[in-house]
Amino acid sequence: MEASDTDAQLVRRFQEGSADSFEVLVQRHSPRVYNLCLRILGDADEAADASQDTFLTVLRKLNTFRGDSAFTTWLHRVTVNACYDSLRGKRRRPLLQIVRDEDDERPETSLPAPDHADQVVFSVDVARALLEVPEEFRVVLVMADVQDLPYDEISRVLEIPVGTVKSRVFRGRAALGRALGGSRGEPSAASRASEEEA
Amino acid sequence: MNHPYELLADFVDGSLDESDLAGVQAHLDACPACREDVSHASAGRAAARSLPQVAAPRELHERVVVAAGSRGQGAADQGVPGWYRWAGVAAAAAVVVAIVIALPNVGDGGAGRNTHEDSQGTTAAGAEAADAVSGGEVEVRDENYDAEELEQLARAAGVDPAEQIAEAGATRTTRADPAAARCVRKAFDEQPVGTLTRLILATFEDRDAYIAVYLEGPGANEPPDTAAVWVAAKDDCSILSFASARI
Numbered sequence: 001m002e003a004s005d006t007d008a009q010l011v012r013r014f015q016e017g018s019a020d021s022f023e024v025l026v027q028r029h030s031p032r033v034y035n036l037c038l039r040i041l042g043d044a045d046e047a048a049d050a051s052q053d054t055f056l057t058v059l060r061k062l063n064t065f066r067g068d069s070a071f072t073t074w075l076h077r078v079t080v081n082a083c084y085d086s087l088r089g090k091r092r093r094p095l096l097q098i099v100r101d102e103d104d105e106r107p108e109t110s111l112p113a114p115d116h117a118d119q120v121v122f123s124v125d126v127a128r129a130l131l132e133v134p135e136e137f138r139v140v141l142v143m144a145d146v147q148d149l150p151y152d153e154i155s156r157v158l159e160i161p162v163g164t165v166k167s168r169v170f171r172g173r174a175a176l177g178r179a180l181g182g183s184r185g186e187p188s189a190a191s192r193a194s195e196e197e198a
Numbered sequence: 199m200n201h202p203y204e205l206l207a208d209f210v211d212g213s214l215d216e217s218d219l220a221g222v223q224a225h226l227d228a229c230p231a232c233r234e235d236v237s238h239a240s241a242g243r244a245a246a247r248s249l250p251q252v253a254a255p256r257e258l259h260e261r262v263v264v265a266a267g268s269r270g271q272g273a274a275d276q277g278v279p280g281w282y283r284w285a286g287v288a289a290a291a292a293v294v295v296a297i298v299i300a301l302p303n304v305g306d307g308g309a310g311r312n313t314h315e316d317s318q319g320t321t322a323a324g325a326e327a328a329d330a331v332s333g334g335e336v337e338v339r340d341e342n343y344d345a346e347e348l349e350q351l352a353r354a355a356g357v358d359p360a361e362q363i364a365e366a367g368a369t370r371t372t373r374a375d376p377a378a379a380r381c382v383r384k385a386f387d388e389q390p391v392g393t394l395t396r397l398i399l400a401t402f403e404d405r406d407a408y409i410a411v412y413l414e415g416p417g418a419n420e421p422p423d424t425a426a427v428w429v430a431a432k433d434d435c436s437i438l439s440f441a442s443a444r445i
Contacts, residue, residue: 026259034254048255055262126245145246166207170239173210173246177238180245 007071014062022062026055029072032147033079039142040083042131050082057082069156076149076157080139087135129179133172140165141172201225201232210239257442264440336375336408339400343409345439348402348427352443355395355411355425375399378408381435382428393422399432402439406432 005013005024013021033054037047057078065074130138143149143157144165151169155162205222208214214222226233255261343351378397396411408430413422429438 023259026262030254030258031251034258035251038252039249044252048258048261051254051258052261052265055258056265059262059266122245123249126249129245141242141246145243146249148247163204166205167203170203170207170210170235173207173239173242174235175238176242176245177240178242181238181241 008067011062011065011067011071015065022059025058025071029075030055033075036076036079036142036147037083037086039127039130039146040080040135040139041086042127046086050079050086053082053085054079073153073156076143076153077159080143080157083139084135125180126176129176132179133175137168137172137175140168141176144169145173201229201235206232206236206239210236210243260440260442335372335397336378337396337398338371338373339398342401342404343407343429344403345441348409348429348439348441349443351409351411352425352427352441355413355427355443381432382408382410382430402429405438407438408432 005021007025007028010021010025014025030051034047034051037050037054038044041047041050054075058075061078065071130142133141140154140158143154144151149157151162151165154165158165202222202225205214205218208218209222226236341347378399382397393413394410395413396409398409398411399406400409401407402409410428410430412426412428414424414426424442424444426440426442428440430436431438
């Protein structure tokens with residue numbers, strides 16, 4: 001088993017009975033999966049659970065994965081679905097209430113600590129502000145600007161047109177900027193459109 | 199008024215085609231809401247891109263393996279290959295947790311017993327407890343463990359075994375149970391060497407189970423720094439769950 005093996009090679013070896021190949025896939029992709037979950041869900045424990053669910057789904061379906069799409073495209077799709085499942089469970093409680101509860105009880109413990117104090121404060125602010133971005137915009141925003149995925153790859157993962165991806169990214173960015181800076185003046189065109197869709 | 203969000207995304211990215219630029223600029227000149235959105239979107243883009251990448255939990259692979267294995271007989275029906283339940287657990291033990299296990303010597307009266315206890319930093323009390331376990335002694339506990347309690351058991355493994363025994367007090371019951379040793383040996387056959395300090399007969403999520411606690415040190419007479427707790431089903435000796443903790 002070589003660390004330089006491609007994902008396709010590892011998938012094929014797993015299908016031939018190599019358990020080690022699945023472990024290499026997990027080690028290789030767990031940072032990306034975990035960070036995607038962390039920024040969508042905003043909680044380290046929930047992100048770990050969603051990451052576990054993601055790889056468990058991959059494990060269950062890997063034997064029948066045909067490789068029609070790239071492994072990473074499929075993995076991202078499974079990850080986003082796991083996050084949506086988690087969000088559906090979370091929706092039983094108002095999202096902003098969850099943020100306030102965390103403020104009261106464990107201000108920064110659910111987010112791992114970066115190196116510099118200023119960056120920590122800003123990152124925590126951004127991570128929390130992300131939770132105020134509507135889910136459908138937040139998912140594409142995280143994929144585009146946190147994960148740095150190309151728009152056409154996001155289009156393949158979510159199975160929506162590239163134009164829709166760009167539109168959601170723009171609205172998500174505007175919502176994030178507004179959440180960070182506070183609302184000023186009249187509601188924006190993007191937020192009005194978002195409310196109309198809801 | 200229709201707002202060209204798709205083009206505004208490219209505008210904020212700085213990747214808008216020349217052919218579209220004039221039209222977008224004209225829209226922005228006429229639409230204060232979009233001008234404000236562009237301002238916010240630029241800030242939002244920069245903020246999102248400033249977020250650091252965070253290290254994934256080290257035990258993620260181990261958690262996946264345990265979750266897959268804990269589905270028991272239904273694992274194949276769930277799509278997890280049957281062979282993976284065994285091979286995957288071995289991989290998790292060898293690479294992710296870096297725990298080594300000494301099961302070949304459990305319950306064999308000391309024959310083939312681990313000879314590396316000193317190099318693994320096992321304490322005198324720990325060695326005494328290991329002697330009892332390797333002699334086939336099982337601690338019987340009237341408890342129904344779950345995953346969280348397994349983690350507590352792993353964390354508690356850092357406490358001197360003599361203190362753990364004292365803490366259990368009068369409720370602690372032990373008995374010779376060679377079947378336990380055979381079952382655990384069967385569950386973890388062919389695994390490498392480590393130090394077993396506790397072997398408990400209890401239930402795990404309502405299923406009769408043997409719970410085995412191991413300590414592992416870095417060697418060179420350093421004390422143990424990791425505890426691993428494995429759970430094997432009493433009826434078929436299959437692996438039910440696993441937890442580990444730095445101690």
